[in-house]
Amino acid sequence: MVKLTIDNRTVEVPEGTTILEAAKTAGIPVPTLCYLKDINEIGACRVCVVEIEGITRLVTACNNCVGEGMVIHTNSPKVRETRKTNVELILSQHDCSCPSCARSGNCNLQKIANDLGILEIPYDKKVSFTKWEKQFPLIRNYEKCIKCMRCIQVCDTVQSLNIWDIANTGSRTTVDVSKNRKITEADCALCGQCITHCPVGALRERDDTEKVFSALADPDKITVVQIAPAVRAAWGEPFGLEREFATVKRLVSAMRRMGFNYIFDTNFSADLTIMEEGSEFLKRLGNKDKETFPMFTSCCPGWVRFLKSQYPDMVPQLSTAKSPQQMFGAMAKSYYADLLGVDPENIFSVSVMPCLAKKHECDLPNMNDAGAGQDVDVVLTTREIDRMIRAEHIVPQELEEEEFDTPLGVGSGAGVIFGATGGVMEAALRSAYYLVTKTNPDPDAFKDVRGMDGWKEASFDLAGTPLKVAVVSGLGNTRRLIKALRKGKVSYDFVEVMACPGGCSGGGGQPINDGQELAGDRADVLYGLDKINEIRFSHENPSVQKCYECYLQRPLSHRSHELLHTDHNA
Numbered sequence: 001m002v003k004l005t006i007d008n009r010t011v012e013v014p015e016g017t018t019i020l021e022a023a024k025t026a027g028i029p030v031p032t033l034c035y036l037k038d039i040n041e042i043g044a045c046r047v048c049v050v051e052i053e054g055i056t057r058l059v060t061a062c063n064n065c066v067g068e069g070m071v072i073h074t075n076s077p078k079v080r081e082t083r084k085t086n087v088e089l090i091l092s093q094h095d096c097s098c099p100s101c102a103r104s105g106n107c108n109l110q111k112i113a114n115d116l117g118i119l120e121i122p123y124d125k126k127v128s129f130t131k132w133e134k135q136f137p138l139i140r141n142y143e144k145c146i147k148c149m150r151c152i153q154v155c156d157t158v159q160s161l162n163i164w165d166i167a168n169t170g171s172r173t174t175v176d177v178s179k180n181r182k183i184t185e186a187d188c189a190l191c192g193q194c195i196t197h198c199p200v201g202a203l204r205e206r207d208d209t210e211k212v213f214s215a216l217a218d219p220d221k222i223t224v225v226q227i228a229p230a231v232r233a234a235w236g237e238p239f240g241l242e243r244e245f246a247t248v249k250r251l252v253s254a255m256r257r258m259g260f261n262y263i264f265d266t267n268f269s270a271d272l273t274i275m276e277e278g279s280e281f282l283k284r285l286g287n288k289d290k291e292t293f294p295m296f297t298s299c300c301p302g303w304v305r306f307l308k309s310q311y312p313d314m315v316p317q318l319s320t321a322k323s324p325q326q327m328f329g330a331m332a333k334s335y336y337a338d339l340l341g342v343d344p345e346n347i348f349s350v351s352v353m354p355c356l357a358k359k360h361e362c363d364l365p366n367m368n369d370a371g372a373g374q375d376v377d378v379v380l381t382t383r384e385i386d387r388m389i390r391a392e393h394i395v396p397q398e399l400e401e402e403e404f405d406t407p408l409g410v411g412s413g414a415g416v417i418f419g420a421t422g423g424v425m426e427a428a429l430r431s432a433y434y435l436v437t438k439t440n441p442d443p444d445a446f447k448d449v450r451g452m453d454g455w456k457e458a459s460f461d462l463a464g465t466p467l468k469v470a471v472v473s474g475l476g477n478t479r480r481l482i483k484a485l486r487k488g489k490v491s492y493d494f495v496e497v498m499a500c501p502g503g504c505s506g507g508g509g510q511p512i513n514d515g516q517e518l519a520g521d522r523a524d525v526l527y528g529l530d531k532i533n534e535i536r537f538s539h540e541n542p543s544v545q546k547c548y549e550c551y552l553q554r555p556l557s558h559r560s561h562e563l564l565h566t567d568h569n570a
């Protein structure tokens with residue numbers, strides 16, 4: 001152990017502890033900007049500088065370790081002055097149009113500048129404006145980039161994609177798409193992790209809220225909206241709501257006030273996905289064709305983009321089932337249009353997702369099977385729906401709970417856990433067991449696939465057939481798994497992949513809580529909702545049963561194939 005003094009407090013920490021961590025254990029906050037624990041500990045921004053008695057120069061707290069007997073000051077006049085200068089220099093290269101920034105009010109740079117009392121910037125502003133492809137779902141504002149390197153590190157070390165890199169030199173240094181590519185030419189999976197790990201507003205999603213406001217104001221449009229499982233665990237965070245209060249029923253209430261005509265639950269189509277994907281899995285398990293086995297889940301469009309760009313020869317192993325978002329869109333403009341007796345062309349289909357990749361997915365040419373344009377017209381992230389709530393002057397604290405509309409608002413507990421890593425696998429196994437044995441397993445029989453580990457394995461007995469499954473989240477883990485599979489070091493029957501670490505609960509469209517990884521907390525909410533749901537199995541969802549009875553006939557039927565499956569190479 002090492003004993004030292006920080007701000008007149010005696011602290012004892014293990015050898016090798018950074019000054020930042022040591023201060024934290026003593027309850028002393030040191031401001032940071034570029035720091036991301038275990039991912040970016042490079043001291044680039046020099047906001048975390050501290051003074052050590054006996055050493056003339058200041059040192060960065062995030063990447064320097066404590067020493068026996070050190071006396072450290074984290075907020076001395078010299079520290080404050082240096083920190084202020086460092087932040088002023090950062091601001092001199094930053095477009096400070098805070099009112100029009102997606103991160104206004106949720107920006108660490110803004111907070112630090114305010115805390116330091118910076119009221120003007122005493123340096124010449126050198127902000128260059130570079131063009132970006134504004135139709136792409138991911139937007140980079142070069143003029144807001146503070147070169148903290150977080151996006152480079154997250155994309156490289158966590159997601160293994162290396163989309164970003166340093167470009168230019170000297171005062172023209174910036175971060176840009178690597179290898180001189182345009183973003184549309186790079187292999188970006190659109191997981192959005194660079195956005196959620198950016199401390200400022202240099203990265204954001206394409207804003208589609210105006211398209212939805214216009215549709216809501218159009219009397220000829222019937223607006224149908226679906227809410228994804230993971231959104232319910234996170235939408236209330238920016239409003240400071242307790243998780244128990246920020247229920248999906250209060251989100252339904254907010255959206256009804258906005259004027260949506262029909263508010264439905266993606267859990268319904270998650271249950272449909274299980275019926276289709278589970279049946280497909282049992283079919284593939286029967287013949288174990290080399291081309292298509294082991295089967296990969298296909299509900300994460302970030303993962304599908306990754307596989308298509310990195311390992312195109314393995315695309316046939318993807319389940320042909322569409323994602324729950326796209327299944328819902330196809331059903332809204334076919335089955336539900338029939339139920340309403342309306343022309344599907346009049347339906348404007350919106351989805352609220354924790355995801356960036358789904359903004360791209362809804363635009364794909366193979367996602368318009370209901371015959372009325374795109375099956376999903378607009379995808380909003382959780383952050384965008386939160387912005388719409390604010391724009392509508394809705395006070396979330398005053399909302400009462402309201403029910404989803406029926407029948408597409410009915411979902412099972414198996415559907416809700418789609419929002420967490422391992423959830424799709426668990427839901428699929430619950431129903432696969434039923435499809436084979438005609439009896440339900442214990443709903444928690446497959447809980448070994450839960451948890452935040454990036455690569456999980458489990459073995460089960462499916463009515464006499466041994467099954468080996470894997471669940472992976474984060475594209476770096478995914479690449480490791482695929483390499484191991486290709487080398488024959490591991491073998492599985494069924495693999496669930498989610499592009500975002502922790503699955504959709506940690507999705508790139510979720511609220512940003514700088515420096516905090518909340519995927520695990522949000523997943524706990526989803527597992528809690530599964531536990532108290534009266535329906536724990538997708539095959540017991542009465543709306544899904546009715547839909548098969550009256551419309552689709554059975555899983556993998558001709559109509560199911562037309563509406564709910566796709567050729568991922570199309």
Ligand code: SF4
Binds near residue numbers: 190300355506507509
């Ligand atoms: Fe989207 Fe979820 Fe995939 Fe992330 S894990 S890319 S949020 S579907």
